[in-house]
Amino acid sequence: MPPTDPPASTPPTALAGRTALVTGASRGVGRSVALSLAQLGARLLVVARDRKALAEVQQEIVDLAAAAEVFPCDLASSSEIQALVSRVDAAGGCDILVNAAGIGRIGRPLHEMPLEDFDTIFATNVRAPFLLMRAVVPYMLAHGGGDVVNISSLAGQGPLANGAAYAASKWALNGLSYSVAEELRAHNIRVSVVAPGSVNTSFGGAGKDRAKMLQPEDVAAAVTMLVTQPRHAFISELRMRSTQKP
Numbered sequence: 001m002p003p004t005d006p007p008a009s010t011p012p013t014a015l016a017g018r019t020a021l022v023t024g025a026s027r028g029v030g031r032s033v034a035l036s037l038a039q040l041g042a043r044l045l046v047v048a049r050d051r052k053a054l055a056e057v058q059q060e061i062v063d064l065a066a067a068a069e070v071f072p073c074d075l076a077s078s079s080e081i082q083a084l085v086s087r088v089d090a091a092g093g094c095d096i097l098v099n100a101a102g103i104g105r106i107g108r109p110l111h112e113m114p115l116e117d118f119d120t121i122f123a124t125n126v127r128a129p130f131l132l133m134r135a136v137v138p139y140m141l142a143h144g145g146g147d148v149v150n151i152s153s154l155a156g157q158g159p160l161a162n163g164a165a166y167a168a169s170k171w172a173l174n175g176l177s178y179s180v181a182e183e184l185r186a187h188n189i190r191v192s193v194v195a196p197g198s199v200n201t202s203f204g205g206a207g208k209d210r211a212k213m214l215q216p217e218d219v220a221a222a223v224t225m226l227v228t229q230p231r232h233a234f235i236s237e238l239r240m241r242s243t244q245k246p
């Protein structure tokens, strides 16, 4: 008989009393992460640009008997992030930060890539996680600990033809995460990387068998596993693949 999925064992109140800020929460991986953290009792601060989609996610969270605040923000804009940080401070800070927002602009060789695309990829995928970590870590230090999960990619472990800027941004995000993790682990702040292969979202996957891809819920399960570890245990990185090539 083939192995079956084990029953879920994390208590539904594992994150009660904790506040989680999730970027990219309007759809895809970020939305699933936000819903999974809410299911464990966390209060959510959900961030993306699409206000209507964020409002729908907020309602889904309320339907789970959890609380959510919607913070629309263009993470490619440092001034908008500054305004977001002020609103997060006013909301009381956060114990968990999940940087899931990301863009690819994959599909053409580097010599055809406009400078603006390169800059927007790095602003969204690297500078925004830097600015948000810089903003929330003082709160975590003052409160005795916290968790940061940065959603990277297997493209941050190797080459990606026609996606060089995206791959470079994920290599950069990894380097940022590994280094900050060493700065903060003695302060009970865990900075982890989750690096999935292809996930069934609107991000990509053209021509692939979506049923064989990782699903957003799989990545969300990895995130909840990381943030519910006993405080003395630190899983610094997870690489995720589907069992069958999509």
Ligand SMILES: NC(=O)c1ccc[n+]([C@@H]2O[C@H](COP(=O)([O-])OP(=O)(O)OC[C@H]3O[C@@H](n4cnc5c(N)ncnc54)[C@H](OP(=O)(O)O)[C@@H]3O)[C@@H](O)[C@H]2O)c1
Binding pocket: 023, 024, 025, 026, 027, 028, 029, 030, 047, 048, 049, 050, 051, 053, 073, 074, 075, 076, 077, 099, 100, 101, 102, 103, 124, 151, 152, 153, 154, 195, 196, 197, 198, 199, 200, 201, 202, 203, 204, 205
């Ligand atoms: N899907 C994959 O195959 C795959 C594989 C490996 C890694 N990843 C990584 O997983 C993460 C989530 O991707 P996904 O698959 O869920 O993609 P997705 O479905 O395209 O969702 C991307 C999310 O990022 C947000 N976002 C993009 N640019 C933004 C900006 N300037 N400001 C604020 N929010 C912004 C989007 O919200 P708005 O449009 O509402 O702003 C959306 O919520 C990304 O970091 C991606 O690199 C994905």
